[in-house]
Amino acid sequence: MAQYAVQTESLSRRYGDVHAVQGVDLAVPTGSVYGFLGPNGSGKTTTIRLLLGLVRPDSGHVRLFGTPFTPQSRSGLLARVGALIEEPSLYRGLTGIENLEATRVLRGLPRSAVGRSLEIVGLAPSDAARRVRTYSQGMRQRLGLALALLPRPDLLVLDEPANGLDPDGLQDLRGVLVRLRQEGRTTVLVSSHQLGEVERVATDVGVMREGRLVRQGLLADLLRQTPGPVRIRVRDPERAVGALARCGTEATCRGETVLLEPPRASSDTSLDTATAAAVRVIVEAGVEVFEVKAEAPTLESFFFSSAEETSHTNTRP
Amino acid sequence: MNRSVLTDCLRATRSQSIRLRGSGVWLPTLGVPALAAGLAALVLWSIETVAGEEADPWGEVLQAAFGLWAILLLPLVIALVAAQVAGTEHSARGWKHLFTLPVWKGAHIIAAWTAVAVLTATATAALTAGVAGAGAAVSMLRPEVGLPPVPVWDLLRAATLVYACSLLLVSVHLWLSLRWPSVGVGLGVAVGGVLTNVVLLNLGAGAVTPYGLAPMALMSDHTGLALVGLAGGAVVLAGAVVHLSRRDAAT
Numbered sequence: 248m249a250q251y252a253v254q255t256e257s258l259s260r261r262y263g264d265v266h267a268v269q270g271v272d273l274a275v276p277t278g279s280v281y282g283f284l285g286p287n288g289s290g291k292t293t294t295i296r297l298l299l300g301l302v303r304p305d306s307g308h309v310r311l312f313g314t315p316f317t318p319q320s321r322s323g324l325l326a327r328v329g330a331l332i333e334e335p336s337l338y339r340g341l342t343g344i345e346n347l348e349a350t351r352v353l354r355g356l357p358r359s360a361v362g363r364s365l366e367i368v369g370l371a372p373s374d375a376a377r378r379v380r381t382y383s384q385g386m387r388q389r390l391g392l393a394l395a396l397l398p399r400p401d402l403l404v405l406d407e408p409a410n411g412l413d414p415d416g417l418q419d420l421r422g423v424l425v426r427l428r429q430e431g432r433t434t435v436l437v438s439s440h441q442l443g444e445v446e447r448v449a450t451d452v453g454v455m456r457e458g459r460l461v462r463q464g465l466l467a468d469l470l471r472q473t474p475g476p477v478r479i480r481v482r483d484p485e486r487a488v489g490a491l492a493r494c495g496t497e498a499t500c501r502g503e504t505v506l507l508e509p510p511r512a513s514s515d516t517s518l519d520t521a522t523a524a525a526v527r528v529i530v531e532a533g534v535e536v537f538e539v540k541a542e543a544p545t546l547e548s549f550f551f552s553s554a555e556e557t558s559h560t561n562t563r564p
Numbered sequence: 565m566n567r568s569v570l571t572d573c574l575r576a577t578r579s580q581s582i583r584l585r586g587s588g589v590w591l592p593t594l595g596v597p598a599l600a601a602g603l604a605a606l607v608l609w610s611i612e613t614v615a616g617e618e619a620d621p622w623g624e625v626l627q628a629a630f631g632l633w634a635i636l637l638l639p640l641v642i643a644l645v646a647a648q649v650a651g652t653e654h655s656a657r658g659w660k661h662l663f664t665l666p667v668w669k670g671a672h673i674i675a676a677w678t679a680v681a682v683l684t685a686t687a688t689a690a691l692t693a694g695v696a697g698a699g700a701a702v703s704m705l706r707p708e709v710g711l712p713p714v715p716v717w718d719l720l721r722a723a724t725l726v727y728a729c730s731l732l733l734v735s736v737h738l739w740l741s742l743r744w745p746s747v748g749v750g751l752g753v754a755v756g757g758v759l760t761n762v763v764l765l766n767l768g769a770g771a772v773t774p775y776g777l778a779p780m781a782l783m784s785d786h787t788g789l790a791l792v793g794l795a796g797g798a799v800v801l802a803g804a805v806v807h808l809s810r811r812d813a814a815t
Contacts (some may be wrong), residue, residue, distance in 0.1 A: 321666075
């Protein structure tokens with residue numbers, strides 16, 4: 248089995264003068280749930296389209312399961328891949344089952360694949376028998392996921408699968424991804440803006456900015472390297488925040504505490520130095536300090552700490 | 565042909581037939597030939613009596629119904645059907661899904677072409693059946709007219725000739741409709757092609773454009789034009805497969 252389900256080498260693609268993707272070296276370990284993060288327009292969707300052969304790279308290479316993606320290997324590789332790219336491609340005049348049938352026939356899968364796929368995403372047979380035009384956004388997204396899961400893929404690629412989902416839909420999606428992670432036979436590459444959701448299911452993450460992959464690695468390792476916010480319990484939080492603001496330190500009031508954001512990755516100041524300086528400012532402002540506590544870093548704090556990074560950082564060996 | 569390519573084409577065609585369910589593609593396929601068949605019925609009904617050996621009522625009917633079909637209605641039916649078949653994918657943003665499946669990309673284009681070609685054949689068959697049915701009905705309801713029996717072979721020959729010629733138009737309009745999601749592009753080209761062809765026919769220019777093949781074949785009974793339609797259709801389809809398979813799937 249290949250070490251990486253997806254691997255790219257200096258992948259680049261331009262649209263006119265815009266470098267949508269520049270020199271991306273993606274490495275998605277086999278069996279992982281890889282959270283592919285980045286703001287809008289950072290190149291996530293273009294990268295995903297390049298991985299699946301929907302657009303051709305200007306330069307660079309894609310390997311799926313250790314095999315180079317070429318016109319000759321394309322069909323064999325895609326037989327092991329299920330994909331849901333942005334909004335699901337659904338035929339609104341057809342029922343859910345007919346939509347699945349149209350893809351099942353194309354993939355040459357047995358009839359049982361349809362029922363199994365519906366069961367995984369939790370779409371009831373009575374709902375699957377209805378026309379898609381009567382579906383809610385959540386049901387359409389669920390049917391799109393069922394289409395992607397139809398071949399029992401070794402690699403599942405999901406581009407913004409949480410778009411338009413309500414809390415119940417998000418929970419269901421999370422359940423499917425956790426189940427796939429536990430089964431361990433499917434590698435999942437999921438791009439999303441929902442950092443909290445990604446943090447709950449991902450084992451690995453990569454961050455795209457302005458067409459470049461700026462951070463990539465095991466989520467646990469990346470979070471260990473990321474300072475979390477510092478919570479300072481004080482007598483008068485608003486006065487403390489005001490004093491900090493006058494010194495140019497960003498902080499917010501959270502109940503009885505002051506929340507001090509960690510310094511940017513590009514800053515020369517360490518978290519310890521910044522915390523000590525903040526406590527000094529608060530005490531000098533005449534506000535009593537009761538407790539200083541470093542919070543555990545979150546994917547959100549990691550994401551924003553990497554905001555100013557432009558060079559590639561890879562924690563993999 | 566490579567076995568996997570053939571398998572892909574068969575699977576894609578089967579899948580295409582599922583995807584077209586409920587798409588309303590039967591409306592132009594059966595509605596437009598019904599118009600032409602209705603015209604034939606009117607012509608037949610208006611005949612008072614068939615007098616003399618020189619009289620050729622069926623010749624007039626075939627000229628009226630198939631002439632109207634070949635010059636005007638057939639291009640419009642093909643443009644509408646091709647737009648609907650392609651529109652099924654455009655409106656479902658289906659290309660980005662279809663092109664991530666382990667199927668040769670060209671198979672989807674060939675499947676769409678097969679669908680349009682079969683629907684065009686169905687429309688032509690509906691016209692043929694409608695004209696024959698109109699003749700049979702007039703013979704039964706108004707025996708005093710003395711209408712000769714339905715010239716089945718002449719009807720079939722005209723239908724086959726027109727259909728073979730139409731395959732070039734099928735390829736041209738499918739290519740246009742797959743490339744541009746707007747129905748207006750295909751219909752605009754069809755209307756422009758029909759008008760240009762009418763002018764060219766009046767000038768005696770013959771089958772200069774693809775729109776002139778079927779009318780010229782019908783008027784001159786020239787089977788060579790049918791071969792041009794078949795071969796031209798195959799060449800244009802091959803061009804569409806190469807072009808559309810290599811394009812980025814943006815939607």
